[in-house]
Amino acid sequence: MWFKGLLNKLTKMQLMTVIIVIICFVGSFLFVDNNHEFYNRTIAEVNEAELIDSDEIVDFHGNEDHIFVQKLIAKIQNGEEKGEVVHLNNEYSTSRAFDNEYSVGDELFVSIEDRIDESNELSGSILDVKRDQYILLIAWAFILILFFVGHKQGFYSAMSLVINAVIIGLALDFYIQTTNISLLLISGVSIILFTVISLFLVNGNNEKTYAAIASTLLGTLILFIVTSLIMWGTAGEGLRYEEMQFVTRAPEMVFMAGVLIGALGAIMDVAITMSSSLFNLYEKNHNISVKALKESGMDIGRDIMGTMTNILFFVYISGTIPMIILYLKNSAALGFTLNINLSLELARALAGGIGIVITIPIGVYMTIFFINRKRAKV
Amino acid sequence: MNILVWLSMILLVLMVAIGGQKGARSFIALFFNFVILIVTIMFMVDPNVNPIILTLIATTILSCINLFYINDINIKTKTAFISTMSTIVLLLMFIILITESAMIQGFSEEEIEEIKGFSVYLGVDFVKVAASVIIMSTIGAITDTSISISSPMREIYRHNPNISRRELYLSGISIGKDILGTSANTLFFAFFGGYMALLIWFIDLDYTFGEIINSKIFSAEMITILSAGIGVALIIPITSWVTALVLMKAGAKEEEE
Numbered sequence: 001m002w003f004k005g006l007l008n009k010l011t012k013m014q015l016m017t018v019i020i021v022i023i024c025f026v027g028s029f030l031f032v033d034n035n036h037e038f039y040n041r042t043i044a045e046v047n048e049a050e051l052i053d054s055d056e057i058v059d060f061h062g063n064e065d066h067i068f069v070q071k072l073i074a075k076i077q078n079g080e081e082k083g084e085v086v087h088l089n090n091e092y093s094t095s096r097a098f099d100n101e102y103s104v105g106d107e108l109f110v111s112i113e114d115r116i117d118e119s120n121e122l123s124g125s126i127l128d129v130k131r132d133q134y135i136l137l138i139a140w141a142f143i144l145i146l147f148f149v150g151h152k153q154g155f156y157s158a159m160s161l162v163i164n165a166v167i168i169g170l171a172l173d174f175y176i177q178t179t180n181i182s183l184l185l186i187s188g189v190s191i192i193l194f195t196v197i198s199l200f201l202v203n204g205n206n207e208k209t210y211a212a213i214a215s216t217l218l219g220t221l222i223l224f225i226v227t228s229l230i231m232w233g234t235a236g237e238g239l240r241y242e243e244m245q246f247v248t249r250a251p252e253m254v255f256m257a258g259v260l261i262g263a264l265g266a267i268m269d270v271a272i273t274m275s276s277s278l279f280n281l282y283e284k285n286h287n288i289s290v291k292a293l294k295e296s297g298m299d300i301g302r303d304i305m306g307t308m309t310n311i312l313f314f315v316y317i318s319g320t321i322p323m324i325i326l327y328l329k330n331s332a333a334l335g336f337t338l339n340i341n342l343s344l345e346l347a348r349a350l351a352g353g354i355g356i357v358i359t360i361p362i363g364v365y366m367t368i369f370f371i372n373r374k375r376a377k378v
Numbered sequence: 379m380n381i382l383v384w385l386s387m388i389l390l391v392l393m394v395a396i397g398g399q400k401g402a403r404s405f406i407a408l409f410f411n412f413v414i415l416i417v418t419i420m421f422m423v424d425p426n427v428n429p430i431i432l433t434l435i436a437t438t439i440l441s442c443i444n445l446f447y448i449n450d451i452n453i454k455t456k457t458a459f460i461s462t463m464s465t466i467v468l469l470l471m472f473i474i475l476i477t478e479s480a481m482i483q484g485f486s487e488e489e490i491e492e493i494k495g496f497s498v499y500l501g502v503d504f505v506k507v508a509a510s511v512i513i514m515s516t517i518g519a520i521t522d523t524s525i526s527i528s529s530p531m532r533e534i535y536r537h538n539p540n541i542s543r544r545e546l547y548l549s550g551i552s553i554g555k556d557i558l559g560t561s562a563n564t565l566f567f568a569f570f571g572g573y574m575a576l577l578i579w580f581i582d583l584d585y586t587f588g589e590i591i592n593s594k595i596f597s598a599e600m601i602t603i604l605s606a607g608i609g610v611a612l613i614i615p616i617t618s619w620v621t622a623l624v625l626m627k628a629g630a631k632e633e634e635e
Contacts, residue, residue, distance in 0.1 A: 024610035057499055065499035095425075095497040096505055097484035109592070117624070123404050128487070131597040134480035141472075142604040145611045149551070152560045154611070156530075161566050161607075168570060168577070174584075176581045194567075202559040230384045238380035249582070254575045262571020265564035272560055302397040306404030306448045307522035308564075309389075313408060314518035315568040315606075317415055321422070321511050322484060322504065326493060328423050329500040338416070343382060348571065350385035353408070357392040357401075 027139060034132045036078035044074035044086050046102050055190035062330045066094045072102055074110070076122075086110060086122040097326070100129060111258045151253035153202075160201040164194050168261075183249070187257040191220055191264055198268060206342055208275045211361055211363075211370040216264070218366070219359035223267070226358075227351050231256070241342045255344065264314075266308050267359045273304060274363030275370070282371050286378075293368055301360030309353040316345040316352075410443050415514070422510070430470065433510040437466050437517050444521045454532045457584055457624045458524040461617040465520055466513060469609050474509045479529050482598035483508040489581070490594070494561075508598070510520035516606040521602075523610045525616045527554050535625045543626045550618025561610045569603045 010018070053069040088110060092099040104106065107130035114123050133374040146154040171190040173185055195216045205207045231239075231252070241251040277300050278293055288331045320341045327337040393401035418436040422429050441462045445455040478484060484504040486492050531550045535541060541549075576599070580590050590596050 030614060040586070041588070058499040059499055061497060063500045065495065065501045067499065084469075093499050095484075095498070095500045095502050097500060097502075098493070099484075099498075100481045102530045103577055128592060128594070129481050131480050131482070131594075134476060135591060135597055135600050138476060138601055138604045138608075142607050142611075145608050146558070146562070148615050149393040150555045153555045153559055154572045157562050160559065163564065164563075164570075172574075172577050172581055177577065198563055202563070226388065227385075230381055230388075234381045234384060236381060238382050249578055251575075254578060258571045258574040260571070261574060262568050264571075265560075266551035267568025268567075269564045298396070302400045303449075304522075304526075305393065305397055305401065306407055307444060307518070309404065309408060309524065310411065311522055311564055312568050313411060314563065315515045317412070317574060318511050318514035319602075321419055321514070321571065322507055323492075325423055325500070325502060325507065326485070326498070328419070329502065330496045335598055345572075346382055346540050347385060350382065350389050351569070352571075353389045354385065354392060357389065357396055360396055 024150060026139070028057035028136055029133075032136050035132070039078060039109075040110055041127065042079050042081070042124075043077045043086075044108055044110045044124075045077055046074045046104050046106045046108065047085075048073040048151060049103055061329065063145060063329055068101070069093050070084065070102065072126075074108065075076060076110075076112075077107070081122060084122055086124045087116065088113060088124055088126055095215075102126075156201050160198045161202075163197055167193055167197075169332070182259050183253045187260055191260060194261075194264060195220075195268060199272065203272060203276070207370050207374055208272075208279045211275040211279075211367045212268070212271040214370075215274065215359060215363040215366040216268045219267045219355055219362050220260060220264060222358050222360050222362070223351065223355035224256075226272055226354060227256065227259060229290065238343060240340050255348075259351045261346050262348055263312065263355040266312055266352060267355050270301075270308060270356055270359045271363045271366075272302065273300065274360065275367045278367040278371065283376075286375075290372070293371065294364055295365065298360070301364065305357050305360060308356045309349075312352040312356070313349045316349045317342065320345055379619060400448070407443050407448050410447070411440060414439055414443070422502065422507065425503075429503060429506040429510045430474070433470070433513055434466070437513060438463065440517055444518070448510060449525065453624065454528045454621075455525065455549060457621040458521065458528045458617065460624075461524045461528070461620045462517075462521050464517060465524075465609060465613045465616050466517070469516070469605065469612065470509065470513055472608070473512050473601075473605050474506070476601060477508045477512070478505055480597055480601060482574070482594055482601060486594035487599075488576075488593070512602045512605050515602060516609040519561055519565050519606060520609050520613050523554070523557060523613050524617045526557055526612060528621045531618070531621045532625065535629065539629060543622050546625065547618050547622040550621055551615060554614030554618060558611060562607050565606045565610065566603060568608070569599065573599055596618050 050071045051068055052071050055067045056064065057067055058064050068091070070090040070092065072090055074085055074086050074088060076082055076084050090102055092101045109127040109130060111127055112122050112124045112126045115121070116123055128183055136191055146158050150157060165311065167190055171186050175181065175186045195213055199209050199212050199216070236252065240253070240256070274297055278297050281293060282286055323341050324337055327341065329333070390405050393405045397404060414436060418432060421427050421432050441459055445459050445462070449455050485498070487584065527550050530553050531546060534549050535546060
């Protein structure tokens with residue numbers, strides 16, 4: 001009964017959206033469950049898993065662990081050997097730091113090595129795990145929760161995230177195709193695009209948005225200048241670039257671009273909070289004095305600066321936990337471990353914090369400037 | 379002088395100059411957070427300690443610092459605290475499930491150069507550590523969103539004491555909707571800034587789309603970003619509900635007295 005009532009309440013447009021979402025939902029799951037032919041690498045699904053050996057080991061540093069050996073029989077899902085059975089061996093430990101325990105139903109990327117003479121069955125080795133279905137699952141969970149909580153705004157937020165992700169992808173691709181353009185220049189252009197697109201999508205076309213865009217760009221520019229001055233002044237002393245992961249390019253540039261883009265979201269957040277709350281005050285009382293606006297703005301800024309800096313801090317520092325554990329368990333000294341693993345992340349978090357705090361007064365003055373401009377027009 | 383010392387000093391000076399006493403407190407809280415994180419890691423190294431329970435204890439202490447120390451103990455921060463902890467427990471269950479099945483724990487093929495020479499048989503359960511990393515990276519954003527909702531709800535209730543519980547709840551949701559976009563944005567860019575090098579690496583080494591999506595390191599990062607996003611969305615109805623309930627109860631008590 002309630003379902004029928006709900007159906008009547010929905011407009012035609014909403015009904016269409018719901019249907020399209022359901023089709024996308026079901027379709028995408030059907031696709032990742034059956035996309036094996038799109039992969040070049042051979043995929044096999046585990047049909048049988050048998051534990052054949054287990055062993056207790058103690059490493060050089062006195063860490064105790066168990067090593068297990070599994071025999072897996074898996075069915076190949078794509079390519080020339082599709083439908084055939086492959087025999088795999090897998091070794092894993094209880095800590096699973098660099099290995100996995102597989103069970104029936106897991107899908108694995110494998111390389112086929114040999115045919116076993118008597119049975120003519122294949123043997124191979126495991127390359128990696130097929131994880132696309134989990135990415136899809138959590139992406140849908142994210143989109144649906146965003147939509148249920150935020151309705152239209154939730155949808156716009158998700159849209160702006162997707163658009164920003166595409167811009168980042170395109171910008172990096174462009175950077176790699178063209179060898180002689182600096183990463184900083186590309187980041188600069190991307191930052192302007194991100195700011196304009198995200199703030200318009202989240203906040204609409206109005207003065208609040210213009211003030212927020214101007215404050216964000218100015219805040220990011222000052223952050224860039226401050227960080228470059230310090231990096232130049234100290235010649236990068238204290239930053240352990242040699243421990244920077246995945247570097248194929250000049251590490252200073254990659255680091256700097258990371259700092260600016262990493263802080264950008266938080267800076268936008270501060271800028272939009274400042275401009276919306278001050279514009280709100282102005283709309284409630286058109287005769288509010290500049291001094292009162294300034295005071296309220298600084299008050300709000302004081303309230304948000306601690307928690308905003310915390311957000312960046314936790315995002316950056318938490319990621320280093322597994323590596324720090326690895327170092328400490330391998331008898332590395334605490335000071336050395338922290339120095340090596342945390343220097344870049346701490347610098348990123350601190351620089352982001354500087355960007356956040358500096359954007360507070362910038363946001364206040366910029367918004368007051370836009371409010372005064374509006375006043376002059378009226 | 380060391381670049382980290384310079385950055386910390388500039389941050390401290392700016393926080394005090396702009397935020398006064400509260401700014402100084404925010405800086406000290408940042409320092410405390412750092413110490414607690416390191417202490418948590420020191421405990422995690424012990425194979426007999428369950429990383430999940432450790433994480434729950436650590437997040438309790440961290441949210442106490444970030445809510446009660448920066449903002450004082452009052453009805454706003456208390457409801458924010460209850461909401462934060464409930465969200466974390468809910469989110470944690472979901473995250474453990476997905477880290478377990480997606481096998482994103484520990485170190486990836488791409489990190490092999492870095493961990494060469496280290497023993498990886500440590501006895502510490504890295505699946506649980508991975509879940510704990512995801513929760514820890516979200517805690518800042520969750521407490522922030524929570525206090526940003528409970529605080530204006532308190533104001534609304536003060537100005538309209540006759541508001542119904544449902545209306546109060548809906549006003550919380552509406553405040554939440556406004557900050558959802560920017561909070562998700564903040565997290566998204568923060569993570570992207572950290573992963574810039576990785577993305578360049580993927581493109582430079584000609585990874586195919588399929589290889590990127592299925593690689594342990596990329597999946598781990600996507601799952602972290604999206605879990606964080608789910609966390610900041612989930613905290614909105616939870617905080618609105620808890621705050622509406624607690625404010626109504628507290629209001630009824632005041633009337634009786």
